[in-house]
Amino acid sequence: MTMLPPPSPKKLGLVIDLDTCVGCHACAVACKEWNDGGQFGPLPDEHAYEKNPLGVWFNRVHSYEVTGTEKTSAMTVHFPRSCLHCETPDCVTVCPTGASYKRAEDGIVLVDEDKCIGCQLCAWACPYGAREFSEPRGVMQKCTLCVDRIYNETFEEYDRQPACVMACPTRARHFGDLGDANSPISKLVAERGGYDLMPETGYKPVNKYLPPRPRKDANASRVQAREEKVDFSTAPPLLRWMDKLLSR
Amino acid sequence: MRPTFAIIFFTVISGCGFGLLFLAGVVCCANAMGASRAGLLTALGVGMFFAAAGLLSSLLHLAQPQRAWRAFGQWRSSWLSREGVASILTFAPALALFWMIWKHDVSGGTRSVGAALALMSFVTVVCTAGIYTSLKTIRAWHNGYVLPGYLLFGALSASCWFWMILVLIDSRSSRIAVFAPWIVLVLAVASFAIKLAYWRFVDRYVGESTPETATGLGRFGKVSTFEAPHTEENYLTHEMGFVLARKHGARLRMIALGLLAVVPGMGAISSIVVQSQSFAAVCAIAASVCVVAGLFVERWLFFAQAKHVVMLFYTRFENA
Numbered sequence: 001m002t003m004l005p006p007p008s009p010k011k012l013g014l015v016i017d018l019d020t021c022v023g024c025h026a027c028a029v030a031c032k033e034w035n036d037g038g039q040f041g042p043l044p045d046e047h048a049y050e051k052n053p054l055g056v057w058f059n060r061v062h063s064y065e066v067t068g069t070e071k072t073s074a075m076t077v078h079f080p081r082s083c084l085h086c087e088t089p090d091c092v093t094v095c096p097t098g099a100s101y102k103r104a105e106d107g108i109v110l111v112d113e114d115k116c117i118g119c120q121l122c123a124w125a126c127p128y129g130a131r132e133f134s135e136p137r138g139v140m141q142k143c144t145l146c147v148d149r150i151y152n153e154t155f156e157e158y159d160r161q162p163a164c165v166m167a168c169p170t171r172a173r174h175f176g177d178l179g180d181a182n183s184p185i186s187k188l189v190a191e192r193g194g195y196d197l198m199p200e201t202g203y204k205p206v207n208k209y210l211p212p213r214p215r216k217d218a219n220a221s222r223v224q225a226r227e228e229k230v231d232f233s234t235a236p237p238l239l240r241w242m243d244k245l246l247s248r
Numbered sequence: 249m250r251p252t253f254a255i256i257f258f259t260v261i262s263g264c265g266f267g268l269l270f271l272a273g274v275v276c277c278a279n280a281m282g283a284s285r286a287g288l289l290t291a292l293g294v295g296m297f298f299a300a301a302g303l304l305s306s307l308l309h310l311a312q313p314q315r316a317w318r319a320f321g322q323w324r325s326s327w328l329s330r331e332g333v334a335s336i337l338t339f340a341p342a343l344a345l346f347w348m349i350w351k352h353d354v355s356g357g358t359r360s361v362g363a364a365l366a367l368m369s370f371v372t373v374v375c376t377a378g379i380y381t382s383l384k385t386i387r388a389w390h391n392g393y394v395l396p397g398y399l400l401f402g403a404l405s406a407s408c409w410f411w412m413i414l415v416l417i418d419s420r421s422s423r424i425a426v427f428a429p430w431i432v433l434v435l436a437v438a439s440f441a442i443k444l445a446y447w448r449f450v451d452r453y454v455g456e457s458t459p460e461t462a463t464g465l466g467r468f469g470k471v472s473t474f475e476a477p478h479t480e481e482n483y484l485t486h487e488m489g490f491v492l493a494r495k496h497g498a499r500l501r502m503i504a505l506g507l508l509a510v511v512p513g514m515g516a517i518s519s520i521v522v523q524s525q526s527f528a529a530v531c532a533i534a535a536s537v538c539v540v541a542g543l544f545v546e547r548w549l550f551f552a553q554a555k556h557v558v559m560l561f562y563t564r565f566e567n568a
Binding site for chain 1: 249309310311312313315316318319320321322324325326327328329332379382383384385386456457459461462463464465467468469470471472473474475476477478480481482483484486487488556557558560561562563
């Protein structure tokens with residue numbers, strides 16, 4: 001069914017902290033590893049050891065250079081990009097077969113690979129590049145929010161999180177219910193000013209991004225010769241004596 | 249966007265096919281024009297053949313064509329599904345009309361079936377355009393010029409073919425055969441105008457989305473790529489980051505316009521001025537061949553020159 005379900009109170013998603021992400025790609029690798037063997041796998045690569053390797057990844061980490069403004073300094077920002085599990089995504093409604101769907105109970109957007117005809121229209125409809133078509137499998141694939149981990153009762157409670165969240169060495173990725181204003185990640189979003197990517201598309205992403213914290217001072221990060229100013233007339237007697245001695 | 253031959257063939261040929269069915273339906277409905285039985289049967293047959301060929305080509309584009317039947321299910325939300333449903337439904341009045349004319353059935357039934365066929369063919373082409381106009385991610389498709397374009401180009405190519413069929417088959421030069429070049433001329437002028445207006449729009453459009461809105465980092469300055477997420481191509485850069493047409497874009501646009509509008513228009517004028525059956529046949533054949541060739545170039549550009557917003561994450565464009 002590719003009509004969108006009525007808005008669910010539960011909105012599972014990710015919050016990505018651009019302040020702490022170091023661009024190590026551990027999330028992308030952990031995602032690829034889990035989902036290659038998970039319920040929605042495999043994620044086969046074509047020409048994996050040849051000149052032009054090509055394969056589906058659910059998570060891609062961009063690194064940007066940001067020029068800075070009068071108030072902020074220039075910086076590099078590492079930017080993981082994956083499915084945002086939007087509230088009103090066109091990738092679901094354009095699907096002619098009902099293979100692409102949004103779960104009514106928790107808002108996770110999934111592809112039923114047994115119904116997918118491989119028309120790729122959903123990938124065209126996604127502004128975030130969340131969907132990648134698998135040529136070897138002939139179906140569209142995308143982030144599942146590790147639905148086969150987060151509800152897996154054979155796992156320890158701690159392990160019931162998406163693989164990317166567990167792998168992040170700087171804890172730049174957080175998982176939880178963004179529909180519940182009192183959940184830890186909703187509070188984190190409120191506290192840090194979490195924002196939507198490309199809000200003008202009107203897809204209402206569930207995942208939020210936390211902006212880099214302001215650097216101490218726009219000039220502090222620039223290497224500059226500093227002028228030394230020490231007023232020895234108010235310095236302690238010992239330093240005054242040393243200044244006199246060394247100034248000879 | 250990457251132009252794939254299967255989709256270009258599908259949209260051009262099925263547009264022409266449903267256009268022919270539309271014209272045949274209109275002629276049967278209006279009745280007064282009285283095309284010959286052979287001419288109408290040929291138009292219906294060629295129309296159904298083109299429509300079916302286009303649909304089969306669209307199946308070839310699918311990675312799992314054996315599951316194509318599932319695409320009839322989601323017509324409530326998906327334009328692609330609506331297109332599938334409408335195109336199959338259109339075959340019912342088309343086959344019915346073909347059978348009625350074949351059986352020399354000239355009762356009032358042909359009028360209503362003709363009207364149904366014209367309506368369903370029109371709806372099908374509206375749905376085909378809807379597949380593209382519904383994509384907010386591609387501004388070159390999500391605008392008011394695309395739907396009239398699809399309708400006009402379908403009607404123009406179909407009227408050229410209908411004209412050719414009438415000239416070649418209706419030796420007694422029915423009233424409609426005399427009228428046909430005028431229709432071709434009007435549609436050629438309208439197609440010329442809509443395509444120019446479309447290109448004017450897409451060339452001047454400044455997108456609301458930028459690398460800054462995509463990443464949300466605009467408040468910290470201008471965003472450019474420091475390091476891409478992958479060193480080789482991926483599905484996204486391959487499919488949505490297609491860059492080839494930019495270099496020859498202007499020349500290809502002239503070729504497309506010349507073939508799809510100027511040649512049929514000139515052909516129509518010539519055949520109106522020079523009253524000769526054999527000359528009209530040459531003009532109609534040239535118009536029919538050129539309009540389809542021109543539409544292939546036009547449709548190739550429609551894909552190749554369309555920018556997808558996801559490429560903003562790769563900072564390929566300033567806006568989209």
